[in-house]
Amino acid sequence: MTEEVHDVRLQVNGATHAVTVPARRLLSDALRHDCGLTGTHVGCEHGVCGACTVLMDGRPVRSCLVLAVSAEDTEVTTVEGLAEDTGEDDTVLSPVQQAFSDCHGLQCGFCTPGFLTTITAGLRANPDPTEDEARDMIAGNLCRCTGYQNIVKAVLRAAELTREGR
Amino acid sequence: MKPAPFAYRRPETVEEALEALAREPGAKVLAGGQSLVPLLSMRLASPGTLVDVNRLPGLDQVTVSDDEVRVGALVRHADLLAHAPAGERQPLLAMALAHVAHATIRNRGTTVGSIVHADAAAEMPTVLALLGGSVEVASVRGRRTIAAADLFAGPLESTIAADELALSAGFPVLGPGEGVGFAEVARRHGDYALCGVAGLVRVEDDAVTEARLGYLSVADVPTVVDVTGCDPAEAAARALERIEPGDDIHASAAYRAQLVKVLTRRVLTAATDDARSRDARRTG
Numbered sequence: 001m002t003e004e005v006h007d008v009r010l011q012v013n014g015a016t017h018a019v020t021v022p023a024r025r026l027l028s029d030a031l032r033h034d035c036g037l038t039g040t041h042v043g044c045e046h047g048v049c050g051a052c053t054v055l056m057d058g059r060p061v062r063s064c065l066v067l068a069v070s071a072e073d074t075e076v077t078t079v080e081g082l083a084e085d086t087g088e089d090d091t092v093l094s095p096v097q098q099a100f101s102d103c104h105g106l107q108c109g110f111c112t113p114g115f116l117t118t119i120t121a122g123l124r125a126n127p128d129p130t131e132d133e134a135r136d137m138i139a140g141n142l143c144r145c146t147g148y149q150n151i152v153k154a155v156l157r158a159a160e161l162t163r164e165g166r
Numbered sequence: 167m168k169p170a171p172f173a174y175r176r177p178e179t180v181e182e183a184l185e186a187l188a189r190e191p192g193a194k195v196l197a198g199g200q201s202l203v204p205l206l207s208m209r210l211a212s213p214g215t216l217v218d219v220n221r222l223p224g225l226d227q228v229t230v231s232d233d234e235v236r237v238g239a240l241v242r243h244a245d246l247l248a249h250a251p252a253g254e255r256q257p258l259l260a261m262a263l264a265h266v267a268h269a270t271i272r273n274r275g276t277t278v279g280s281i282v283h284a285d286a287a288a289e290m291p292t293v294l295a296l297l298g299g300s301v302e303v304a305s306v307r308g309r310r311t312i313a314a315a316d317l318f319a320g321p322l323e324s325t326i327a328a329d330e331l332a333l334s335a336g337f338p339v340l341g342p343g344e345g346v347g348f349a350e351v352a353r354r355h356g357d358y359a360l361c362g363v364a365g366l367v368r369v370e371d372d373a374v375t376e377a378r379l380g381y382l383s384v385a386d387v388p389t390v391v392d393v394t395g396c397d398p399a400e401a402a403a404r405a406l407e408r409i410e411p412g413d414d415i416h417a418s419a420a421y422r423a424q425l426v427k428v429l430t431r432r433v434l435t436a437a438t439d440d441a442r443s444r445d446a447r448r449t450g
Contacts, residue, residue, distance in 0.1 A: 023171075023174030024171055026169075026203075047204050053270055056273075060270045062271065065271075065274065066203070067174070069174055069176075118270060140267075
């Protein structure tokens, strides 16, 4: 029996990817294997760890809990889409990425893409979080290096950088 | 951990969705998918067809009337949580929704989907049961309303037929003299609760005339216990007559029973205080 496939147009980081996938293809796998965007990491694959978090229409969602075929007509932002394109050869790190670098919020780096997308949206909703609010913002993402202290610092630093217009 | 193959349908109208559900007896409805997709990935569920209802028009509305907060099938938890008029008319919604998973899951998961998934460890089925709400469902055979009391048949099992689609859920608003409370204990905020309790209390002339508590994560189905006339210790004893908490990797039965006692006291007190202060403001 051949499996039914679907032609899907995914809008990712401002580009259109026309892919042909079976209905069971998870968005996380479509991003990695069909679009070649391997920045999105796959951890637990049942919605617990948050490593695969991407933005769909600006809101963080677990890409392992969304079917690629049902992501059609949404705007997906992955970690690759966070850096600012300067139009030159270079890109500039976003405030959240810069803050992770400044505060050593990135340890082994596996969970980092999910944290970066989650915090990017979290700071849009709450640009000036307290430390408790910063912890709450990242509560759905697991870091197995237990780098939370530095990640919390990075949330607060990213808020500072954003306020400074960086 | 990948889902087994299935056929995928994405109808554009409710009628098309109902026809698809009628045609394919093994079909499952996909809305937010935050409970269903993990079950597919772990192959605990392998429906032949998924009917994706995310494109259906008109199901993403919250409407607040004098009697109820009506929540459409495509309203995400996060949007209901942020809906100020809904929260004002039935404050238990926001109290409980703040405990539904993590913000990222609430962005995609739907409140109606969580209810019809009928997980006794989830918050919103118990809230619907406690408030005495209902779910409106449709099929090619017609529409009907299922009262919460008739909805939850067993673990992850509702009385909604395989060819029926839940269109909305109705939560009664807070009545005069009524107050609410909610508390739960989880290993990590946003995880499934080890035990959760929702409370609804009515006072008249400062006297408690009605008190009910709803329990989650400690029984096979959302369980509502009438504790009118009970002090907190009696209320906990009455709840434990109805509920036999089980053991699992996260907590022993004895610990869960202890949580029932502690949370019963906490929620009964909080809901009574809430009812009294609302009543005092109302009667001025």
